[in-house]
Amino acid sequence: MRIQAIVVRIIRQFFRDKRTLALMIVAPMFVLFLMDLVFNGETYEPHMAIDSNVPQQLVDALKEADAHVATMTKTKAMDKLDEQQIDAFIEMDKATLRLTLEGSDPSVSKQVLMTVQKAAQSLMPPMKQTLTIDTVYMYGSEHMALFDNFGPVLIGFFIFFFVFLIAGVSFLRERTSGTLERLLATPLKRWEIVIGYVIGFGIFTTIQASLISWFAIHVLNMMMEGSFGYVLLITFLLAMTALTLGTLLSAFANNELQMIQFIPLVVVPQVFFSGLFNLDTMEPWLRSIGVAMPLYYGADALREIMIRGKGWEAISFDVYVLVGFSLLFMVLNVLALKKYRKL
């Protein structure tokens, strides 16, 4: 079969070009390792929900300590907490202040704890002496490192980035070396070329995604609450999206350098919307740009699985969107090849 011929050829080329193979697998691991070593915190004004039994004196103190405070019932607060709309819920149990943290983002948790402690310090006696704080984590724990929160996004990002680049450049080389023209002089159909690339690269991206996920979770001990199978599914889909987008955009580049120019235009903006940085301070209309970015969905799903231990229900939408992106890019690819042969 002709598609099979393309697949076999891609596999052979990969094994001849060991450096590219290494770039695809070792480089992301290396960068993840560095990030693991380097990362530090940031400041953030936490959003808290407060039970009506919390004394006004404490509410004022929290506001004084730069917290956004809203009063609501416990059930409603727990829902909002689960949806990550708020960071913490505060209720009073006699003289004990019970603090429930969402917990996914350790920098946010830390900020909440600091704010609450600062507020408690500023209280008037006798409350200052009698108040004790009891902290509960909804997800994560006090041992969770900042890297655990970034980790899932980084796994997604590096897979996306390297697959995008390598797939794009390979397809570009097919064009600049004239082999694409040779293929198009044969009865090979345009969609067969696209499917051949998807399968051929798909094999390597599966290996890549598995190794990187394994490395991050088992060697770097990244937090992992959910199932490894789901992580593989999401990383594979992200890689497929990157592959199809890379080959598509390579049609609009004339050489390798122009392919690299797509990185700041296409790849880097996705990082900003993927949840690596807190977007709560951004204008809502700007924030909504994220919905057009594959990494936004991949990162969301990976966080749901790895930090919050969620299953299919929480990630199904992300999965459908990623599959949709891949299919869309594949169709566009077949159409873009029309530029080189009408038939």
Added chain:
Amino acid sequence: MVIQLQHVYKQFHKKEVIHDVSLTVNEGEIFGMLGPSGAGKTTIVKMIAGIDTATKGEIHVLGVRMPNLQTMARIGFMAQSDALYGELTALENLDFFASIYGLKGKKKKQRIDEVLELVNLTDDRKKAIHQFSGGMKRRLSLAASLLHEPEVLILDEPTVGIDPLLRQAIWEELERIRQKGTTIVVTTHVMDEAEKCMRLAMIRNGQLIAIGSPEQLKKQTNALTLEQAFLQFGGVQS
């Protein structure tokens, strides 16, 4: 006739690159297209090969209007660039292109051996292409376009940048392929190569300025060489 072009025009971004070209190529001949680079030779052969489509006019190959995928399976095309995968060996490259043409099993192996023999690369078949010299790549590229035993072979500047000895070898190969019944279209800008063609089309600025055997073309213009004939025809036109 094997190839027929009728009033073919081609535009790229509103710029006309081929203007009203009509010609026929007969079965079993080596048909040359002579002209300076940029004259439109490559565009014409790409349209014949079915990669490109004419803006106006009709092209028929083996009785079928081009472009047509079934007919493309009966055409061999060798582009100006070698179009080989540098990381792979000669054998792997041929294996890939043979599979694309739908060859399988014993037949595939036999054809690969035959074309390797033909271009004299049997001993180098397990070498990676990036270790090949320019001449070896050209020969392998030719071999790849012969795998599926095409009835029509189209070669775009097959001997550019190749030493005279190898050039002669390639022409001898072409003659052998022709004798087996293959119709060959070859583009060139080298006059002494054009002499070896049975019939010749002179192309200049996207237009056909003359067509005929080298002898006829020279006789018509009272020229001693094809170069003089080309200048004569070009002068009359412009």
